[in-house]
Amino acid sequence: MKCFDYQKQNCTGCVEQQCRYWIKSSKNGNCVIAAASDGPQTLQDIGEIFNVTRMRICQIEKSVIKKIRKKISNFI
Numbered sequence: 001m002k003c004f005d006y007q008k009q010n011c012t013g014c015v016e017q018q019c020r021y022w023i024k025s026s027k028n029g030n031c032v033i034a035a036a037s038d039g040p041q042t043l044q045d046i047g048e049i050f051n052v053t054r055m056r057i058c059q060i061e062k063s064v065i066k067k068i069r070k071k072i073s074n075f076i
Contacts, residue, residue, distance in 0.1 A: 002033075003016070003019065003021075003031075007029045007031055007034055008029070008034055008037070012029065013026060013029040013030045013031075014029055014030040014031050015030070019031075021033050023035070023049055023050065024051070025048075025049050027049075028049065032049075035049055042054075043057045043058055043061070
């Protein structure tokens with residue numbers, strides 16, 4: 001069982017700050033995976049999780065979409 005599965009199942013938060021999925025968010029048990037499994041979230045919600053603005057999340061989203069489109073076009 002993975003760490004985030006255990007947290008979700010036992011309603012506990014992660015204290016392992018060295019984990020690559022750790023975030024400072026008691027609402028999500030300090031786990032990015034647990035936060036993502038809650039389903040769709042607004043840019044504002046995501047910004048609050050990572051302590052950045054909604055606009056910064058929007059910029060990151062646009063950058064990622066651009067990179068994905070470029071990768072896809074290389075396969076076509």
